[in-house]
Structure formats: C-alpha cells, structure tokens
Amino acid sequence: MNKFTLFKEDSLLLIIDIQEKLVSAMKDGNQVIKNTNILISAAKExxxxxxxxxxxxxxLGGTSPEINDHLENAIKxxxxxxxxxxxxxxxNLKETGKKKIILTGTETHICVFQTARDLISLGYEVFVVSDGVISRTKENYMNGLDLMKNMGAIITNTETVLFDLLKKSGTPEFKLLSKLIK
Known part of the structure; x- marks a missing residue:
C-alpha cells in the first residue's frame, strides 16, 4: 500500500504550465488555480x-499571477x-531525494501526461491531482487521466492529497490547512 500513500518526508509538488494564456482558455481554470493554491499552502506548511x-x-506568458504570487521559494x-x-x-529533482511527485497543471493530455510518463519511467511515484489538472476539452482531460492511470500513476484529488499528507487531526498543521477546503 506504500505506492498509494503520501508521506511529507518523501513528497514534492510539481506544477506544470499554469500560465496566463493557457488557463484563460480553460473552462474550469479557476478551480485548478484554487486547488493548486491549496496544495501550495500545504506544501509550504x-x-x-x-x-x-x-x-x-x-x-504563452508567465505563470498565472494568482499562483505565481505564492511561489516565492519554488524552483522554476x-x-x-x-x-x-x-x-x-x-x-534538481534527484537532488531533493523525493520519490513521490504530486502533479497539477495544464494540459492533462499533453504536458502533464508526458511529464508523468517520463517520471514513472524513471521510477518516481506520480500522484495526479484530478481537480488540479485541466484540458481544453473534457474528452482530452479524461483521456489524459486514463492514460496516466494505465501507466501506473495514482489519480487522486486535492482533499485526498491534503489529508493523506496530514495523516491525523488535532495538529497545528491540520487546524491551519483544514480551513483551506471549507
């Protein structure tokens, strides 16, 4: 079950191409920005x-300002x-020593898919946040998720990632981060 479990000591957040011109072309772009920001807050904490x-x-422009404003210590x-x-x-990834990659971004069936495929082939465990990735069409989004699942990626969601990293309630981290999903 280790493959399906996130540990903060062994995890890294990877945000793929959430850029101004790309996100503005996506119907649910605001949801991806919101959920990615929740994951950024959790990663920082x-x-x-x-x-x-x-x-x-x-x-394509830079990273969307709504996300970029929270990435002051991130590596671009x-x-x-x-x-x-x-x-x-x-x-740079090897230097971190992390083996579990939490993946968000655009587009699900192109850059997210190809990144996940390459990471899996290199032995990394990839957790694709289904409500943190997006494509221009629902068909492409679903196809991208299906391809990644078939390759061995774990398809998950923002709340599952958050609570799996937390492991238990009652901690200062839980009190701070649980407020983000209300």
Missing amino acids: MNLPIFFTEQYPKG FEKNSFSACSDNFIF
Whole structure:
C-alpha cells in the first residue's frame, strides 16, 4: 500500500504550465488555480519542495499571477519540450531525494501526461491531482487521466492529497490547512 500513500518526508509538488494564456482558455481554470493554491499552502506548511514549469513563456506568458504570487521559494523551469523532464529538471529533482511527485497543471493530455510518463519511467511515484489538472476539452482531460492511470500513476484529488499528507487531526498543521477546503 506504500505506492498509494503520501508521506511529507518523501513528497514534492510539481506544477506544470499554469500560465496566463493557457488557463484563460480553460473552462474550469479557476478551480485548478484554487486547488493548486491549496496544495501550495500545504506544501509550504509541511516543507515540501515546490517545482513549477512554464512552457514557452515568451509566447504563452508567465505563470498565472494568482499562483505565481505564492511561489516565492519554488524552483522554476522554463521549457519548450512538452515533458518537464529535461536533464536540468531531473538533476534538481534527484537532488531533493523525493520519490513521490504530486502533479497539477495544464494540459492533462499533453504536458502533464508526458511529464508523468517520463517520471514513472524513471521510477518516481506520480500522484495526479484530478481537480488540479485541466484540458481544453473534457474528452482530452479524461483521456489524459486514463492514460496516466494505465501507466501506473495514482489519480487522486486535492482533499485526498491534503489529508493523506496530514495523516491525523488535532495538529497545528491540520487546524491551519483544514480551513483551506471549507
């Protein structure tokens, strides 16, 4: 069951391409921003590393301000390939020692899918946050989730990730973070 369990000591949050021009083209973009911000708050409170990517920022703009304003200590990777798994990215990921990757971003069936595929092939455990990823169409979104599940990714959601990392109620972390989902 270890494969299905998140431990804060072994987890990292990876945000893929939640950029101004991409998110504005998505019907449920605000939900993805909201849920990603919940996960950013949790990652900060639990001292999880945060990585984020920007696909061709010159053309697609930077990370959406609603998210970027919360990423002051996160590590940014600019990319032109659809997968985030460049040599530089993998080097930095290995340096963290983390093996469980919590994945959010756009688009589910392109950059999120290709990143998940590459991470799984490298031996990482990938937790795709279903309410934290998005595509322009529902069909592409569902196809991306299905492909990642078939490859061995865990398809989860924001609340499940949050409470799995917390493990129990009554702690100062629980009191602070449980307020984010009300």
